[in-house]
Amino acid sequence: MKILVKLGIFLAVLLNSLLGLAESKADRVYNMFNGKEGVTSLSFSKSAIKPFEIFFDEESKKVIYKMEKIQFLTYDQNKGELSSNDAFNRILKELSGNGYFLIDPDKIDCEDCKTNWKNENIRLIGNGNESNMNEFHLLVIDNDSCLLFSFFGEITIEDINNCTRFSKSAKVNITM
Numbered sequence: 001m002k003i004l005v006k007l008g009i010f011l012a013v014l015l016n017s018l019l020g021l022a023e024s025k026a027d028r029v030y031n032m033f034n035g036k037e038g039v040t041s042l043s044f045s046k047s048a049i050k051p052f053e054i055f056f057d058e059e060s061k062k063v064i065y066k067m068e069k070i071q072f073l074t075y076d077q078n079k080g081e082l083s084s085n086d087a088f089n090r091i092l093k094e095l096s097g098n099g100y101f102l103i104d105p106d107k108i109d110c111e112d113c114k115t116n117w118k119n120e121n122i123r124l125i126g127n128g129n130e131s132n133m134n135e136f137h138l139l140v141i142d143n144d145s146c147l148l149f150s151f152f153g154e155i156t157i158e159d160i161n162n163c164t165r166f167s168k169s170a171k172v173n174i175t176m
Contacts, residue, residue, distance in 0.1 A: 026071075026127070026135055026150055029094050033073055033087075038080025041073040045153055047119075059162040067153040075146040087146040095125045103130070109161040128155045 032037045046068050051062070053061050058165035075087040082090075104123035119143070133156065138149040 004086075006059065024127075024135070025094050025098065027090050028151075029148065030073060030150075032090070032094070033075060036080060038076040038078070038082075039073065040076075040112055041071065043049070043072075043102060043110060044070045062157070063159040063162055065157065066155060067151055069152040071148075071150040071152075073148040074148075075136075077144045077146075084141050084144055084146040088139060088141045091146070091148055092123060092125075095137055095139070100127050100135075105134075107157050126155075132156065136160065140141075 001165075030041060033041065033090045047157060049067055050062060054063060056064060075082070075084060077084040077087070080087075103126050105122075105124060107130070108124070121140060123137075123139040125135075125137040125139060126133040132154065134152065134154065136151045136155045138147075140149075
């Protein structure tokens with residue numbers, strides 16, 4: 001009986017991997033916080049993002065069309081059991097290794113952002129490599145909250161730069 005259970009588990013893991021159903025580290029982060037006190041999370045599919053294209057310039061639209069999904073998570077330490085630093089560190093630990101890497105803020109073309117993005121409270125995290133990421137995450141501690149913005153699709157550093165240039169021309173403040 002134990003052999004059948006082990007064989008079943010092995011086959012389930014193998015099938016999930018082959019079919020692309022394996023849970024990513026980002027999925028684990030969102031699942032880890034799902035339903036916890038102090039947590040709010042949202043997820044937008046590609047079809048839900050499309051109506052907002054009227055607010056973007058042509059370069060930003062190209063980036064938005066590459067997105068398959070956008071997720072957002074906020075953790076309020078005043079309503080939960082963890083401190084915002086603990087939540088930040090748990091997320092950062094989960095989103096490391098196995099293809100995840102920290103992105104140097106100097107590679108992002110946003111002069112107003114670089115100083116703030118270099119401080120201890122903000123991390124830019126990619127999965128894949130700089131010329132072809134399938135995930136991009138922005139992890140922030142802001143006062144009593146920890147925020148995670150996640151973008152899924154075929155994303156490059158240049159795509160991120162195009163969006164920051166748009167936000168500057170549109171007078172959108174992204175300096176945290």
